[in-house]
Amino acid sequence: MATGRFDGTYDNSESILSLDKSLGDSQVLSALEKGEMETSTSSPETEKVALSQRRKWSLLMIFSLSMMVDVWSYSAFYIFTDPICKDLNILYEQQSWVITSYSVAFSSFLLFFGRVVDLYSAKNVFCHGFIAVGVLNLIISFLPDKFSFFVLRAVVGVAGSALVPAAFRLVVEIFEPSELSKAFSIYGVSGALGASTGVIIAGLLSYIPEASQSTPWRWFHRLMTALVLPTALFSYWFIPPSGRKKVSKDPRWRRLDPLGALLMLGAVVALTIGLTFGASYGWKTPSFLVPFLLSPVLFILFFVYEAQLPVERAILPSQTWKIPNFTITIVFALGMTSWWAVNYLAFIQVFTLVNKETAIMAAVRLVPEAMAALAATTCLAFFPSVLGNARFSIFLGTLLGIAAYIMFAQSHTMVGKDYWRYIFSPMIFGSAGVMVAYTGVNVLIMTSVPSEIAGVAGSVLQVSLQVGSAVALSVQAGLLTIHPGSIYNLANVQASYYFQMGVTALLLIVFIVFYKPSKAPASVTNAASPITH
Numbered sequence: 001m002a003t004g005r006f007d008g009t010y011d012n013s014e015s016i017l018s019l020d021k022s023l024g025d026s027q028v029l030s031a032l033e034k035g036e037m038e039t040s041t042s043s044p045e046t047e048k049v050a051l052s053q054r055r056k057w058s059l060l061m062i063f064s065l066s067m068m069v070d071v072w073s074y075s076a077f078y079i080f081t082d083p084i085c086k087d088l089n090i091l092y093e094q095q096s097w098v099i100t101s102y103s104v105a106f107s108s109f110l111l112f113f114g115r116v117v118d119l120y121s122a123k124n125v126f127c128h129g130f131i132a133v134g135v136l137n138l139i140i141s142f143l144p145d146k147f148s149f150f151v152l153r154a155v156v157g158v159a160g161s162a163l164v165p166a167a168f169r170l171v172v173e174i175f176e177p178s179e180l181s182k183a184f185s186i187y188g189v190s191g192a193l194g195a196s197t198g199v200i201i202a203g204l205l206s207y208i209p210e211a212s213q214s215t216p217w218r219w220f221h222r223l224m225t226a227l228v229l230p231t232a233l234f235s236y237w238f239i240p241p242s243g244r245k246k247v248s249k250d251p252r253w254r255r256l257d258p259l260g261a262l263l264m265l266g267a268v269v270a271l272t273i274g275l276t277f278g279a280s281y282g283w284k285t286p287s288f289l290v291p292f293l294l295s296p297v298l299f300i301l302f303f304v305y306e307a308q309l310p311v312e313r314a315i316l317p318s319q320t321w322k323i324p325n326f327t328i329t330i331v332f333a334l335g336m337t338s339w340w341a342v343n344y345l346a347f348i349q350v351f352t353l354v355n356k357e358t359a360i361m362a363a364v365r366l367v368p369e370a371m372a373a374l375a376a377t378t379c380l381a382f383f384p385s386v387l388g389n390a391r392f393s394i395f396l397g398t399l400l401g402i403a404a405y406i407m408f409a410q411s412h413t414m415v416g417k418d419y420w421r422y423i424f425s426p427m428i429f430g431s432a433g434v435m436v437a438y439t440g441v442n443v444l445i446m447t448s449v450p451s452e453i454a455g456v457a458g459s460v461l462q463v464s465l466q467v468g469s470a471v472a473l474s475v476q477a478g479l480l481t482i483h484p485g486s487i488y489n490l491a492n493v494q495a496s497y498y499f500q501m502g503v504t505a506l507l508l509i510v511f512i513v514f515y516k517p518s519k520a521p522a523s524v525t526n527a528a529s530p531i532t533h
Helices: 013-023 025-034 053-075 077-088 097-108 110-119 122-140 146-174 177-205 216-238 258-281 286-308 318-322 326-335 337-354 359-365 367-382 390-408 417-448 451-479 490-514
Strands: none
Touching (some): 053 097, 053 122, 053 146, 053 177, 077 097, 077 146, 077 177, 077 337, 077 359, 097 110, 110 122, 110 146, 110 258, 110 451, 122 146, 122 216, 146 177, 146 451, 177 216, 177 337, 177 359, 177 367, 258 286, 286 318, 318 326, 318 451, 326 337, 326 417, 337 359, 337 390, 337 417, 337 451, 367 417, 390 417, 390 490, 417 451
């Protein structure tokens, strides 16, 4: 999912004051003068390139396509999860890895590639990442076993994570300030459009007759290659050169912080593996306990290590967490995209496996949810005043999402009259409400941070969203096996829905209790910088 950009005025002096206190006035000024702290739109690196309007908006189409490709890389697999598990002999309890092998790697490397884009040409990072996505998808389409599939899916996630910060930087470089609002609105809507079309494309491809190397999911990867590779190669010529600034006397490779990126990756992977193995082999076995207990150790090491690094070398400066409301909003964001992930996967499997419906019929049943999110995104992009009070919007939108899960869990068949009674309407008001809350989270984050660290803030938010989804899917895989019958026993599905509802409610309570209203009245018609992930 994605959001657009909000324009206007906002006084984030409280956030800047917080940053000043944590760094020291002289240190902040020194860092800014030396170029050691990046700015979101006004640095020498983001000087506007003189281009025709036609070329600007054509470039935006390429960037929007990259966003859709990122979203397709997991949304389509809600349909393909079961066929892939059968084709590659993946245990039912491990099915979440079909999706999370991509999303875990994607989220773990966002901060790292945000740093790469700051130091190197955004054009090269974008084009190389896009080409890698195209080539790797072609290779995946011929893989014969689950281990190589999981590894290559993770590598695609790494390549895909390069596209988001690079596209963001290129949009800022290419468009004038007066054009950025519209540009980021379109770029943001492309993410929501990708979520709604991914399941439809997968459903249509499911009509391809299955035969060895001609299964639908393999053709999906080949379709991705056919779409991405020509566009990526064309981008080398079409995207104007991207400038870079001298950030320090230190070699650029020292400022990439590869150890920090590896610690983050290890922590997220260990957590996801632990939850997956717990579902497969039991919650008291070493296969669950070892990675699960290792994960918080790695997270602690990551934060301790980042705290020791100078501001200009850390992918996540420790001062970021001292900004008012930043930490509590990031924690709350863990439950946002997982709202869609948990019900999408369960609904599709109930429709296709339990009720023997076609994949395209299952995809059509989910259209109301996707279109409601798309409609909410579009309305908020063009009528940002709806978010006049972002905190209230988050509260109301999340309540609608909780109410939707309560109704989902009341259904006993999820088709026929039950679909119209308990599923259809909650899909609409729940998805729209959570999208409003999601957008409110974006607004709160970007109006809480000074522009100097807006890029870092956006990456941290995306990491939270992706990790939340990966963990939720892993927990759901375990809950779907607590009663005999797995997905065929709807009591398991209801348990997973109640769990997601409870987590969402808990996060909302924590957010309401610990959120501290800013002294400066927020105006949602301006976020310090857009989040477009």
